[in-house]
Amino acid sequence: MSSTTAQPTLDPRDRGGPAQPLLIVDELTKHFPVYGGALNRQVATVHAVDGVSLSVRKGETLGIVGESGCGKSTTARLLMQLIKPDSGRLIFDGDEVGAPGGIDVTSMRRQMQMVFQDSYSSLNPRMTMIDSIAYAPRMHGLSAKAAEARAESLLERVGLHPRQFGRRYPHELSGGQRQRVNIARALALEPRLVILDEAVSALDKSVEAQVLNLLADLKEQFNLTYLFISHDLNVVEFISDRVLVMYLGQVVETGPVEDIYSRPRHPYTRALLASIPTLDPDRRTTVLPLTGDPPNPINPPLGCRFRTRCPFAEAGCAETTPKLAAPIGTQANPVTPHLVACHVAAAQQGAIHGH
Amino acid sequence: MATEAAVDVRNLTAMFRRREGDMAAVNGATFSLARGEVMTILGESGSGKSVTLKAMMGLLPDYASITGEVRVAGRDILKLPPAALAKARGGELSMIFQEPMAALDPVYTIGEQIAETIVKHEGITYASAMQRALALLERVAIPSAARRLKNYPHEMSGGMRQRAMIALALACNPTVLLADEPTTALDVTVQIQILLLLRELQQELGMSVIFVTHDVGVAAEISDRIAVMYAGRFVETGTVREIMRHPKHPYSKGLLNSTVLGGLRGRRLETIPGSPPSLSALPRGCAFSPRCAQADVRCLTTQPDETVLGPGTIVRCFHANTAMAEAI
Numbered sequence: 001m002s003s004t005t006a007q008p009t010l011d012p013r014d015r016g017g018p019a020q021p022l023l024i025v026d027e028l029t030k031h032f033p034v035y036g037g038a039l040n041r042q043v044a045t046v047h048a049v050d051g052v053s054l055s056v057r058k059g060e061t062l063g064i065v066g067e068s069g070c071g072k073s074t075t076a077r078l079l080m081q082l083i084k085p086d087s088g089r090l091i092f093d094g095d096e097v098g099a100p101g102g103i104d105v106t107s108m109r110r111q112m113q114m115v116f117q118d119s120y121s122s123l124n125p126r127m128t129m130i131d132s133i134a135y136a137p138r139m140h141g142l143s144a145k146a147a148e149a150r151a152e153s154l155l156e157r158v159g160l161h162p163r164q165f166g167r168r169y170p171h172e173l174s175g176g177q178r179q180r181v182n183i184a185r186a187l188a189l190e191p192r193l194v195i196l197d198e199a200v201s202a203l204d205k206s207v208e209a210q211v212l213n214l215l216a217d218l219k220e221q222f223n224l225t226y227l228f229i230s231h232d233l234n235v236v237e238f239i240s241d242r243v244l245v246m247y248l249g250q251v252v253e254t255g256p257v258e259d260i261y262s263r264p265r266h267p268y269t270r271a272l273l274a275s276i277p278t279l280d281p282d283r284r285t286t287v288l289p290l291t292g293d294p295p296n297p298i299n300p301p302l303g304c305r306f307r308t309r310c311p312f313a314e315a316g317c318a319e320t321t322p323k324l325a326a327p328i329g330t331q332a333n334p335v336t337p338h339l340v341a342c343h344v345a346a347a348q349q350g351a352i353h354g355h
Numbered sequence: 356m357a358t359e360a361a362v363d364v365r366n367l368t369a370m371f372r373r374r375e376g377d378m379a380a381v382n383g384a385t386f387s388l389a390r391g392e393v394m395t396i397l398g399e400s401g402s403g404k405s406v407t408l409k410a411m412m413g414l415l416p417d418y419a420s421i422t423g424e425v426r427v428a429g430r431d432i433l434k435l436p437p438a439a440l441a442k443a444r445g446g447e448l449s450m451i452f453q454e455p456m457a458a459l460d461p462v463y464t465i466g467e468q469i470a471e472t473i474v475k476h477e478g479i480t481y482a483s484a485m486q487r488a489l490a491l492l493e494r495v496a497i498p499s500a501a502r503r504l505k506n507y508p509h510e511m512s513g514g515m516r517q518r519a520m521i522a523l524a525l526a527c528n529p530t531v532l533l534a535d536e537p538t539t540a541l542d543v544t545v546q547i548q549i550l551l552l553l554r555e556l557q558q559e560l561g562m563s564v565i566f567v568t569h570d571v572g573v574a575a576e577i578s579d580r581i582a583v584m585y586a587g588r589f590v591e592t593g594t595v596r597e598i599m600r601h602p603k604h605p606y607s608k609g610l611l612n613s614t615v616l617g618g619l620r621g622r623r624l625e626t627i628p629g630s631p632p633s634l635s636a637l638p639r640g641c642a643f644s645p646r647c648a649q650a651d652v653r654c655l656t657t658q659p660d661e662t663v664l665g666p667g668t669i670v671r672c673f674h675a676n677t678a679m680a681e682a683i
Contacts, residue, residue: 067542067543067544068513068542174630175630176630177630204399204400204569204630204631205399205569205570205571205610205613205614205615206399206609206610206613206626206627206630206631207630208613208615209613209614209615209624209625209626209627210624210626210628212615212624213623213624213626216623231542231543232615233543233617234614234615234616234617235615236617237616237617237620238615238616238617238619238620238624257617257620261617271544272543272544274547275543275544275546275547276543276572277546277547277550277570277572277573277575277576278572278575278576279571279572279575279599279614279616280575280599281575281578281595281596281599282596284575284576285547285550285551285576286551288547288548288551289544289547290544290548291548292498292514293512293513293514293515293542293545294542294544294545296512
């Protein structure tokens, strides 16, 4: 797999050069209303995604981790414009999406594709594998024959023999094989960015490893950039160059994977990492990293959203929402900065207790 | 090792009759578990690990034919008449599930469900059963337990529901707890809480636990012993240290090697080729042979027997024996 300084070869569609991020997301926000009561009025708001900013560099893999309800999947759907954001801007390779003078959603989607967790429900049960993969190229103007030829070559690339699997229907394949088809379908439009939303989470462990190897190969062959969303901290560490940690709709920490995993600064990131089950029966977890469940994103706490579970919380944490900034006492690397949204120095150091 | 077994399972087989032919989801599982011991059945989907637990509890549908013996406290559970089975279930033998939302009754409060179980099994008054229910919720560390007693399952978070289900399972002091992937649907920070709670309760109550999971890390956190299951059979059993450090069966080795760890960054993962076989179309010989790098003609045609390497340590592979012999 590539290192942090992947040098993408020149892509004719490349506009800003290697230094310009492929995707910039600026203050993305999505709130869902909750209706209830006798008159079915709006009674509450789900703060699914609240002011998320991120950038994805060309040729890298950005991992997004977090627990259920943290907004990681909603973020993915917002990026694909499968749901409309309330506010926020998307800039794809220098062009603002949906803005005058920018690019429209269709041409963005041609360059940005997604793979979902459930390999079965994301394929049409009445379409053969070849038809599913060829569908998008045909819709985007390729002839039926050329689209089918592309589908066959993609099936081959993801390790499925077109003669054997091309004419099969989704129910005739195993979960791992279906997910390979979903990956092939995502690549059918020759995208530059692929969003993998829990794409290996439902697979058996022995199959998961095969698909992760495949993703590494495809990234190299097709010069891809990945946005890899998962709740599995081991897999995210394995595949990502940079990591974004989300909690209740916000980014709490981001940085190069080595920094996040070896020197986590946010108390939530530390608790998350300490919760990973060990593989060594002589070094089992004995101290609870965190108590309670992740709170509901309906009406989250004011100020820092983690403060209700944070052992370091001070009075100030309830008043102001911390912004992402370089850890106290450090200088941020300008290209791949390590940033943390916490304003308590002791919390950043993890000084009080020993996780 | 302990003197008497809390659970003794001999040749447990669960056959499902289907149009396409009979299918053995569990094929001759044999193991015994001492009092206070935790054994994990580790396997991938379709390996038969959950069916093993359900067969032990008598929870499989009528069209499944179950043979073998499941001895708990000297009695064969499989041969009990229905009334005695109902008494044993939730009594000395209890079970928790992956989805508490599906396992708990949505129209009764948590308190009512626990109290009902205690009244049914022990015939004490409802009021004192409710007292016990309160103590149980406190025991599983549910905050403001008195209030939570009156909650319906949908009013609780996932981790809380899982704790409530554990309280319900422990209501009548079981000697054996069967746990079917109880942490799989949980977030990682909640999963470790439930694992620590189960470990603590198991030690305090001296329960034997059979824990089913597909997650190697969870198995390392909770087990004394591990049984690796593949295509309906135990292919290897041993202590947690033996299995985690020196797996002998090629499948156990493959499973451990293909476990994704951050430390493997930038390297290719070792994989097991192919995918697990369908139970209705098993290979003739060793079920793992089509995916095994060491397979030879014998593996493809003959089902390997268990080789007993020590008390509670078995392996089901022709090549593990030769490898062992060479090592000696």
